[in-house]
Amino acid sequence: MKSCTTDAKGLLKIEDQMCFALYSTSRAITKQYAPLLAKLDVTYPQYLTLMVLWQRDGILVQEIASSLEIDQATATPLIQRLEKSGIVTRQRSKEDERKVQVFLTAKGRDLYKLALSVPHDLGCAIGVDDKLAKKLIKEANSIKRSIQRIGSATDDKDLDQVNTG
Amino acid sequence: MKSCTTDAKGLLKIEDQMCFALYSTSRAITKQYAPLLAKLDVTYPQYLTLMVLWQRDGILVQEIASSLEIDQATATPLIQRLEKSGIVTRQRSKEDERKVQVFLTAKGRDLYKLALSVPHDLGCAIGVDDKLAKKLIKEANSIKRSIQRIGSATDDKDLDQVNTG
């Protein structure tokens, strides 16, 4: 009788896990980005970094990290690689020497024109209609808000739960 | 006039990107898993691997890879780390020496009992109701299907698109 050490009842199935659905789908889409971003010679996280810089050039390492919702220690080498590619430059702030500002180079600014076709091309590659995309963004954001809400509730008292795995 | 090299019109904003929403949300949830899985002394991908093995012990490396929707070259070292932790054993198949079967050890089987509380505890940590979770799984799966559909359509002729970024 192995019923205690195997999942005969199917209580822990990978295809029922919300996190797995998001994790595998985001990787599937990222894989579709790859050939498009290859034309700009950047990776997906580097592309996200550029998006932020095209909005606000000269922002700090920490601001890029929080925009991408990644750790600062992940952002530093990411930006260093962009610097090595000649897409950005880094420069210590004069007012506060702890801070490092990230600036687009001419090459980095020029990539913007190439990037403009990426969303359209990706739409072709994944064939997802705009309505579903917007709905998913909304739902994903509501999950992140919920996590933040619970996480900040140091006094976690009456938090009831469900099996959302 | 920098309007050609910066995104004044907001055409490429990170918060409008569906892929970013999935990518950042999946990492946010994975971070909530970490303390729960620390009790089993496994990572999230290792936990997914265990889920598959609790369903079908003794399956091949390639079967684990396809279940997790990761590359086979990612699966091998993942399984090797589980082996080093004493959670699984690997063994060349007798009938076909190319194949490697992965078996749970007693320790690996025992972890199942501990894992049973993970979905509940994660629900507490992220506070997402079951209905939303199921909806997201469905939507994510429909995206993956759409990608497969287009990807397999070598004769991609009349595929119209949208900006789903």
Added chain:
DNA sequence: TTACATTATATAGCAGGCTAATGAATTGTG
């Protein structure tokens, strides 16, 4: 049966991700 393709796994090299620890600059406080 030799030759060639295919299959299954493993390895190498690179780019993220994370936590933890380090270092340098700034801020806050007694």
Added chain:
DNA sequence: CACAATTCATTAGCCTGCTATATAATGTAA
């Protein structure tokens, strides 16, 4: 002012992920 705490960035060490390549076993065709 001095010293502690904080802040910002970097580095180190680990675990994913990927592509490309290698290696061995199997399948297939001439």
